[in-house]
Amino acid sequence: MTFAAQIAAQRPTEVALRDIVEELTWQQADDRLRPAVNALLAQDLGPLRRVAILASNSVATLLGYVAATLSGSSAVAVNSHLTAPETAYILEDSEARLVFCDTTTAEVAAEAARLAGVPTVVAWDAPGVTATDLPDSVVSFAEWCTDDSEPRTDVAPRRTLVYTSGTTGRPKGVELPFTSWVGGADITEHLAGLATNRMIGFGRHLAVGPLYHSGPLSATRLFAGGVPVTVLGKFDAEATLTAIERDRIGSSIMVPTHFQRLLALPAERRATADVSSLRYLLQVGAKCPTPVKQAMIDWLGDIVWESYGASEVGTTCMISAQDWLDRPGSVGRAVPPFEAYIADEQGNPAPPGTEGPLWFRDTSGHGISYISGVRSGNEFTLGEIGRMDADGYVWITDRLSDMVVSGGVNIYPAEVEQVLGTLPEVADVACFGIPDEAMGERLVALIVPADSANPPDPADIANRGRALLAGYKIPKEIHLTDSLPRTAVGKLDKKAMRSRHAVTGDAVKVTL
Template identity: 45%
Template sequence: MSLVATEYARSMPESLAVTDGRLDLTWGELDPLVNRATNALLAMDLGAPPRAAVFAHNSTECALAYLALLHAGVSGVPANFHLTADELAYILKDSGAQALFVGPETAVAGVEAARLAGVPQVIGWRCEGLAGITPWDAWLAASSDAPPPETMPPLPYMHYTSGTTGRPKGAETPPSMFPREADVAGLFRALRDLVDAVHLDEGPPGPVLLVGPNYHTGPLGSVRQWGGGRPLVVLPKFDAERILALIEAHKVATMVMVPTHFQRLLALPDDVRSRYDLSSVRSVPHTGAACPVDVKRAMIEWWGPVFIDAYGATEAGTTNMITSEEWLAKPGSVGKAVPPLEMVVVAEDGTRLGPNEVGQLYFRDPTGRGIVYHNDPEKTAAAHIEPGVFTLGEIGYVDEDGYVFITDRSSDMIVSGGVNIYPAEIEQVLITHPAVEDVAVIGVPNADMGEEVKALVVPRSGSGASAEDLAAFARERLAGYKRPRSIDLVATVGRNAMGKVNKRELRRPFWPSDRTIGG
């Protein structure tokens, strides 16, 4: 198979291809495993279009599952490993996934979700003795290591973002983030070209470090870089000093991070921060949330001008980008629109605004695609003011040089540690508590995570509701990252005659009056 693993298996078979600190594979060892996994996927009935979900913590096996899905022309469905069985079952049903990959940490919930969703096969690594799971090693061993065909059309991932109506919404990896080639051979040639385009040193490309969880769009791009020829170093769980040690040990060249990672790195003692050689790092795209100006400046002073702010969303890809050098001249900006996208700033009355005028930020996609939500034409339509012109729910302005500054958020979305959380899903759970009359969920400041979830609850008269009871109720029904970190009992959430709640007004008392997102 004329893909990178095979090429490297022939030219440098003993060179490290992937490591997670527990399972290391050379290119020579990786190649037959990719073939076996690809052939196994091709032998399965995965529907039309073929889809399989991955519900697992970072590991070598997890990364290999994603790589095999690309090779087999199967649409992968990355699932947040914090999800409950019920939450995962909804995603499995909505996406049409016909197989599920799990790790030891997620096996029990995964098997239950597969049962609820009618998914016929669950494949798991290090899950010995658990019923309902096909062991990973046996699944691989039953398949051939012969080169599989390479004519399958490559399919993008189906990511799920939390939904404003209470349920997550599916969105395919947009064309800007996922090369749409005629066949998988063409996909991997395109991935190789992308790696070569940014690889400045002689010899093989330097490794990419997988820092964030693989179910996020940005970190998952590390697997595509691996498919393009970069060795992959997997961090199973975030550890600030471990990141520095891995960079030094493996001469890591690049990684995707979020501002919370930066804050935890900066919190390390000075003697730890100065202990490691980070000179191999060439680029650090960061995404997921706006980066505070002081944090970004401190990281540039420490690591050098290697940071690239890639603003965007799962459903849109990267819409804006700014290098460290540009950012130092325009601190707080998320950069110019990435071609072919164009910025459009709109006032509340629909008037188009000019430079330095604050309004809702829209993006014009000249292809006319805009953003598309799976099985949800209403949400797709609501994101657009005209065909191909869409918003991600942010308020801001474009300066005279074309640089975008975000000042507020018009949507209800909460961004905590780079994870998007939509209040509607949490509200729909809390409102089912018999002691709750009304509820509104908002984001409030958190020094480490950027924002955290707060619930404002109107209790039923005489119910004796307590914040502790409501927190316990939420723990049983919501993934950990969605649970309110605080619950306030209030007299009203200010719902108007039309039943609407002004979330911006509810947030206002908790945020500094000079609040600027990212500033």
């Protein structure tokens, strides 16, 4: 029997999984998992056994990730907002042999699979959207999973694969970091390891972010470790608070934008909300504005923690609510196996209080390893500038890279520049981030028209970009300008661009 059946024998009436339209007991979850695991075990997935998942948040999506784990497959988490060409690149790069999708992403999944030469696409129903007319190349989940016998467990577990990007804008695949990986010789040992997660003791978990992000993906491991999970769709502050009250949520992982939207609820609603079940709320994704973090701690108390790190390595620094109150704005101290330091001009550790590039040393020897074979070595930077006090507490003060973090989502200006630069009306383009009260940052584009006498409509540029890029990558502001500031060696001077934006300068501002 699967782990879900074992838990069902102990907690037969407990709701194991819930989303906006359905709820499953542990036995019902087991009934869904068995045929999915058997189907994956029987599928020719190649030596890497990679299965891409392109689907919105739901009970079915979470079970898809868990089924991949139980079958010894490596789930490839794909952003459900990507276009078919963007998805096809990930399918090719990861060497996925199968795509799981839902009824809202089936068209994109089918086209991406065709472009990448992936033979099998399987779709389940998205919440409230029943399959009626799937593309011809897509098979329904119910038809694909037919063997509900007990699946074998003597297969080796494999790590989930997520995609992140660097300054080149090309997504890079990286497996779940070893700091989050419990290993095990087979599935039975792997599940036993997952059951030791310290978050298990906090009770029911609430997944509020997209499951294709590394933070929310923790929900899949917690569920496999025996924790009931509530899965929310697109974030809604009222729905989140209602779920916490109704389901007696014990833990959740959120980004600063989630905090801001919760705090934007009417004061009376927050004051009367029953959040007494919450025992652990972890903030990830981006540096949280100090007033926002202060307000969350004032509301919820010492259950608010913050994790600083990246998909490639997991958590590198951690800070509790009390330590944050003692050192406002800090992201905490390095956690094992990492050691943090600020590098001086020679790359050596600088004295406390010095501002400079923030580096980490991985004492385990793993470092960052991408599936392409690129490896960081034991010392690496996440591309940010910071300072550190004598006690080892770190503050983030700026970013070395141009990456924009908007609502906890990474946007890579180089990728957007490459796409917008292919439009015939565009002679030159540069993108950069500016502070945004609600989202943390927003993406801005400066465009030099190919024909200054007949400049393009910025709204038209944005609309055409949506056919080539996921919607969240489209700049929120597009400015037309005569030229782009560059350094003496011809590199784009984005510091000057941000200054120009602040004073409006010669750019024609068009807010979209």
